[in-house]
Amino acid sequence: METIFLLTLLITFLASFIGYELISKIPQTLHTPLMSGSNAISGITLIAAILIYPEVGESQFLKIIVLTALALATINIVGGFSVTGRILEMFKKND
């Protein structure tokens, strides 16, 4: 368990480092699609909603909260990717 935790910490660091490095060389033109794309990715918390939904048990109240999280995250993901696609489409037709 402790090893897993430390490996996880390491992964967190490595992923953050990669995020930082990759973005620090992005050209300004792509800042809008990038913001919109990474915004969509932040909806990844949908996974958490899926994972815990079967475990909330009886409580209707908690169920509704998980469903709310589910809805918010789904809108974030689907809407985010779809709007990023629209933005990028505008660049693409230029090529």
Add this chain to the structure above:
Amino acid sequence: METIFLLTLLITFLASFIGYELISKIPQTLHTPLMSGSNAISGITLIAAILIYPEVGESQFLKIIVLTALALATINIVGGFSVTGRILEMFKKND
């Protein structure tokens, strides 16, 4: 165990990715110190020699092999860092 293995694989990927990304933007002037520095780092296998030395057991033959590995890796590390330092010293006095 399986989880640990997969986390390890992930870490391998992340570290390779970082190595690749970081070096792809290095200026030519630094190629020599970089090669020499990363060469020193490849002596990290010294760790493996340290880890397995107490476990080789009776066999004198295997012991000698581990000691050989130990010696090679140590020369690689110490010599590598020392020569990298020398190279960088030459750049430093320029500043």
Add this chain to the structure above:
Amino acid sequence: MIEIILLFSSVLFIFALKLFGRPSTAHRANTFAILAMGLAVFSAFNFDFSKYDSVFYITIFVSGLLGVVISKRVQMTQMPELVGLFNGFGGGASGAIAYVELSKSTLPLSDYFVAIFSMAIGMFTFSGSVVAVLKLRGKLNANYSTIATIFTAFLPPLLLLPGIWDSLFLERWGISILTLEYFILLSLIGGIVRVAVIGGADMPVVIAFLNSLSGIAAMSAGFIVNSIILIIAGALVGASGIILTLLMCSAMNRTILQVLKGGFGSTKVNNEYEKDPISTSPEDVAIQLSYAESVVIVPGYGMAVAQAQAAVKELTNTLKDKDIDVKFAIHPVAGRMPGHMNVLLAEVDIDYDDMYTLEEINREFSSIDVVIVLGANDVVNPLARTDETSPIYGMPILDVDLAKQVIIVKRSMSPGYAGIANPLFINDNSKMLFADAKEGLEKIVKSFELV
């Protein structure tokens, strides 16, 4: 099996982020990210789709549909608001997850703090984003810095309170639901107050920052529910949001702390002009342009507000038909979002190769015949180079004042976001065309037919 899918999904997320970095690969980046997300979601079900009831699937379906509809409806000029809103959603979702986990009494001790952190950040992101969107829409303009000061001063005792409360009334070790809800309230108020003090034009920075926070919230949620993909994707978003925020700040020559402290542009500076500007008419501009060989258009916030993109395209076509060279000079923080001008111009099919960055175009201005400044102000203010007391001193600007002729299209002499006068307007080689950006351009194009 599931683990291998997740491994693959992580790798895809990282390559997606990498591909976002080049114009030629950016659209593939989105596909990669969607694929990665799809795999991650799929694997979360762990091949057992029957564990979920119909309410669950209906919720996913309906909100997915909603997401599509919203994203298809929104106009490109409203992009910043939309990104801001979605951000808030992501943060809110993470916060809600953390709350649910916290209200279970089975959470291991070490996860408690991570969960409270995730909940607070998530809720802060949610309410902060809503305020940011309202500000971007111009629905909230007042300056709330006194409220913020009071709130910040009272925060430490407010945070201590539940500890005392819980130790008095709670038997087992842990945290009471009431305290949780109290924390949520504090985070929500915190988000509102913090964003409320920041000026409307700094909202792009705020949104990038909140984006980073929503990533961090997701990452910490990943620690609670033990999902490595959540951690990786969250960390990627968190780190990329931070660096984006820093890049934006440095393009305005300010630090992130200065931006988040708020109150920028509220100090009054001398905004009087020494003399009257020379004003011009659409007809004169058309004549002037028809004698030019090279024209640079500088779009700004006003261009976006006036939705003048189509008119810009029309003028560009007219000029190109006359063999006049047309370039676009895009300042990194022109408009309401970094890179926003590029998107708006791309929307009306303006050639990618015709858009120049600050460094590229600044070398050329001295050989340009006519520059049209279209609803831009601060990004062409020469005081940034000359006046050390100016709030924008040191910000890299477009040196349009070096061009032979400058035409500024805006509605009045009123200042831009930084709230300072712009001596460019009264330069000898400047002329003002007082008009809404869209209407002004349309009149210029029309005048060409008469020339």
Add this chain to the structure above:
Amino acid sequence: MIEIILLFSSVLFIFALKLFGRPSTAHRANTFAILAMGLAVFSAFNFDFSKYDSVFYITIFVSGLLGVVISKRVQMTQMPELVGLFNGFGGGASGAIAYVELSKSTLPLSDYFVAIFSMAIGMFTFSGSVVAVLKLRGKLNANYSTIATIFTAFLPPLLLLPGIWDSLFLERWGISILTLEYFILLSLIGGIVRVAVIGGADMPVVIAFLNSLSGIAAMSAGFIVNSIILIIAGALVGASGIILTLLMCSAMNRTILQVLKGGFGSTKVNNEYEKDPISTSPEDVAIQLSYAESVVIVPGYGMAVAQAQAAVKELTNTLKDKDIDVKFAIHPVAGRMPGHMNVLLAEVDIDYDDMYTLEEINREFSSIDVVIVLGANDVVNPLARTDETSPIYGMPILDVDLAKQVIIVKRSMSPGYAGIANPLFINDNSKMLFADAKEGLEKIVKSFELV
């Protein structure tokens, strides 16, 4: 505790690699890497230093000392050999570790293949590096491509053999020691043969490639002994070696496969010159230089061989005293190692700001009065631009032929590494100074005193 140290050490390794990327931070990078390595080694002992006997500590101590002595003694021009040799040591160490682990019968099945891989790569790196060093020292010049072809053709059956052997004579599942030793032999021969076919001047690429392999060997050793730091550091070296190899290849406009296939420069091309070059004397060069306002020096492989750095510095001082502008044009693959020229020049205190990369200096050549080409050849060969049939066609070169006057200092008309004639030598604005680079320069400097 140990795990936290290792975590910290990994982080340090990564930051070290990042800091290597900028001249201003590179020396800190080395400190970081040393610190990271120190922590990693320390933690490997797991606070239990008594488990190890004195032979162990003596070995470490003596070889550490040896490392220091070698590194202090070596001359900067021998850098490539040294790096090559150390590489081989690292690879050999990993290979030896893998062998020891394999000869234990307790290794879990899944690790068998990783260990065999690690052993093979390590041994290959070892023998390949030794050959590379011999080639760099000029001790091995022949072309061994027929041997290589034969070896490659026989490799598959040679690899199958031990499988048959083991299945016949081995009772338990696994691998016999004999087979292991056979594999080691094959790997060693493989390394020798593979490197032997590659031309001496491609050795820098080979060394970078072997560096990458030694990282990969260390990484796979990490999988066997379950050491995460070994995996991370190994992966970092493996990946950085690969990208460095690719960067070098692209600077020569060749693919990595073309380089590793070997045989470059062995095809005979027409090396006749249409006319005789104009030769000049040190005295004439001195006179010519004293009338120049701007001089560019292009150092090449010959400068390194002749150890002419100090003489270069002397000439530079002489010229600067006369207010003549001196710049250095450094081609990415000039010399025997990428960036090697920069190091050699820095060794004699030549200013970092005076060294220009190919892109920077190529814009300027047309306004330069005199270019001194010092033991360089291929990197200034205009055929790379003009002759599609030339083996170096497409390689970016220094356009010295655009300068007003070019003086080439080398011992004869013989070609460089690529083995082709260089029309620059018979250009109208070129003059040859036939001399050893060091002696030639010294004579020029001496002549100045007479001017």
